[in-house]
Amino acid sequence: MPELPEVETVKNIIEPLIKNKTISSIEIFYNNLIKSNIDDFKNNLLNQTFLNVTRYGKYLFLHLTNNLVLIVHLRMEGKFRYVENDNFRIKSTSLIFYFKDGTGLAFDDTRKFGIMYLSTEDKFKELEMIKKLGYEPFDVNSNNINDIYKKFNKKKPIKLLLLDQTILTGIGNIYADETLYLSKINPLTLGSELNNEDINQIVENSKKILRKAINLGGSTIHSFHPGVGIDGKFQESLLCYGKEGEKCPRCQTRFHKIFLNKRGTTFCPNCQINHELQKAIGITGPIGSGKSTALKYLEELGYLTFSADEMVHELYNETYIQNKISKILKFKFVYSDKNSRNYARKIMIENPTLKTQVEDYIYPLLEDKMLNIIKNNENVVFEVPLLFKAHFEYMFKKIFVIIVNKDKQISNLNSRNHANDLNSIKINSDFNYNKDNKNIIIIENNSSLADFFEKIQENINKD
Ligand SMILES: [Zn+2]
Secondary structure, three states: OOOHHHHHHHHHHHHHHHOOOEEEEEEEOOHHHEOOOHHHHHHHHOOOEEEEEEEEOOEEEEEEOOOEEEEEEOOOOOEEEEEOOOOOOOOOEEEEEEEOOOOEEEEEOOOOOOEEEEEEOOOHHHOHHHHOOOEOHHHOOOOOHHHHHHHHOOOOEHHHHHHOOOOEOOOOHHHHHHHHHHHOOOOOOEHHHOOHHHHHHHHHHHHHHHHHHHHOOOOOOOOOOOEOOEOOOHHHHOOOOOOOOOEOOOOOOEOEEEEEOOEEEEEOOOOOOOOOOOOEEEEEOOOOOOHHHHHHHHHHOOOEEEEHHHHHHHHHOOHHHHHHHHHHHOOOOOOOOHHHHHHHHHHHHHOHHHHHHHHHHHHHHHHHHHHHHHHHOOOEEEEOOOOOOOOOHHHEEEEEEEEOOHHHHHHHHHHOOOHHHHOOHHHHOOOOOOOOOOOEEEEEOOOOHHHHHHHHHHHHHOO
């Protein structure tokens, strides 16, 4: 659906084309387009001349002689088409204004949601559909921001409040997602949970995004084109909208998509944290650091514990997953067959791109499983060796990173008969973690077990 920048672009395109053009006749092919009296519409517009075009929110106002104002809302796919040749009517045409000079203006609308309403200069602003519109983001300033604070103070997700045209007008799905992404606010956050600073951020970012989009001629998404043969360029600058499954350019976490009142909503779960979901404890660290020991200890303390490795094993046991991996690796992958597993490992070591493809397939499946557990349980602890690599940081209120010195690491592995794992120490010793994450707690496991448990105990209770 065209939003403020697209409607502004339409305004800028049609105004010079129809200025000073006088209507000689009107053909209406879809009566429901006209929301005011259809006879008055025809009779009053006949012989009138277009003067200029203005816009408010997503509404266009075509001002004419005789104090007439034609209100237009493009809705889903309505578009104007200036006609100079004979092709006045195409399949989706709902209406044509013919001008005295032989040109014309057609209104094409495949979905037939667009509306037109004929009013007058003294009355059009008082019409309910116009009067109820809120401020355009550009008009929000220190004098009226209190109004916005008040109107956003509702127990409703901020994404829906942003789409509510009676609070701010002009923002639709695309620019709401972009604004929240830039503001680092989760779309599910209730308006009442936002402080004034958050709202200032949202307003300022929406201005920034809308301005940039206007300068680029809006976004050409789906079938919206501001004019024939004219495409907006902002879609190339979109950071978040429509990027489900792609990686966030800021943090590399996979973009998620949810539906809010049937509106698709894309966001980065890591940049736009949902604090309701951020409630599990994560345990990670290099191989042989003592992650499983820590997990077992927390299980004894009454926590609900899960091993991500085991969850991955469960996934690999699924036939549809083996089929998908067979496709990626181009050989028949059978998880229960040790030779097949070893061969898969060999291929992935030799070809890191394929390894990434397998990970990009498996991680989201694991992520969904983990989120499901977190949503439905309290006091959950996950042991996740690949926590940082898979960008799962956002799920955890605390992340225990267990570190050990080399000697301890080797003795841990020996004591567990992990002879094979010794070879992989080199690979795993470059275990990296995001040091900026404030939820990370480093736990050293270089002395006794009692000492290790004490450190865990101490940190788990800390707020
Ligand atoms: Zn991000």
